[in-house]
Amino acid sequence: MRPVDHSAPPGQERRRGRRPGGQQTRDALLAAARAEFAEVGFDQARVRSIAAAAGVDPAMVNHWFGGKDGLFLAAMDIPFDPAVVLARVLDGGLEETGERIVRTFLTVWDATGGGPFVALLRSVANHETAARMIREFVSEVLIGRIAAAVSTDQHRLRAALCGSQVVGLGMARYVIRLEPIASAEVDTLVAAIGPTLQRYLTGPLA
Amino acid sequence: MRPVDHSAPPGQERRRGRRPGGQQTRDALLAAARAEFAEVGFDQARVRSIAAAAGVDPAMVNHWFGGKDGLFLAAMDIPFDPAVVLARVLDGGLEETGERIVRTFLTVWDATGGGPFVALLRSVANHETAARMIREFVSEVLIGRIAAAVSTDQHRLRAALCGSQVVGLGMARYVIRLEPIASAEVDTLVAAIGPTLQRYLTGPLA
């Protein structure tokens, strides 16, 4: 799981032109993005509006962050790349999607020791705006795409059910540190929880 | 190690009998309990130690709070009675235990609007001590007893898996407000999530 490169892109240019401060543009975008995401949420936030608030061209968002998703991830300090995660989850047989979700999730967050997960949860619990941002981003970008790709009906309910179990797993393993989940092997949790997600995605819900 | 001299009560003999201001005793116990629970967690907290810190008899814990559990619930402002919840969950056929857990959980927290759940989660996320307290209490008092009552092997893993899904459900419905879980009918969620908990409790885990 490759972490998102939040720093400068390769070929750090300190060449001609009036402004040597590319980092300033990046920081201005981040600040404007945090304000806009906090104010109107992920869905309603507009790249053009953020860029205007930062006083730069909207193309700078693509240049520095690869798009709206990346800008959000950088603004929220989320330490993984959803595109990579999605690819990894969706690559393979449909029957093992549930297990791949659990394994991917645990691999990503275990690598960070869970610290960022706790920080994310803290902001979600403390700020209504953070809850809205995370809700919309997770629902739209992560879960929605998975569910749309593998489930036939009730995409949103199936996706939300998956989300609830995954979030609960993160809570138990990284925040509450509930044993034996906190210390369990990844394989153990994959075997136990994978079928749950699989049923949420493709099984009967009643 | 501590020889008690009953023949010569040294100076301060505590007065027995009713005195005005029983609330003072109650409040002193609550304050002492919060300090002790925060310092050493639920397991290592001692009723005798809390009572001593409050300057009263240990039996006062039972008188005012019904026991250590009740004292903890009062100190943490947890707005439900685990004894009632446990009875409700465990009363009935084994095959429907999973569904009863979901229904009971949703009924209890829906009645409060989810506010206390958010508050509880907030303290868990913000304070390591709160996380420890909740972890030990939930593991010991709630989950452990359910799993011991209905599952045959791997009690603690089964219990923790149930806990993770229930916590995740609460996160989705009350904190993140992830649709359609946030607005779903109780019956819908019972039908969708109940089988998950049932498998965690009595089904195969691999």
Place this chain on the structure above:
DNA sequence: GTCTATACAACGATAGAC
């Protein structure tokens, strides 16, 4: 007198030392 907050002793369970 009744009611109740209180104190003290003791019980069963449990864990560790020997």
Place this chain on the structure above:
DNA sequence: GTCTATCGTTGTATAGAC
């Protein structure tokens, strides 16, 4: 195994408020 210490809890007597 036995002994010991400590735990949460309970039973009951006492003293003060009413």
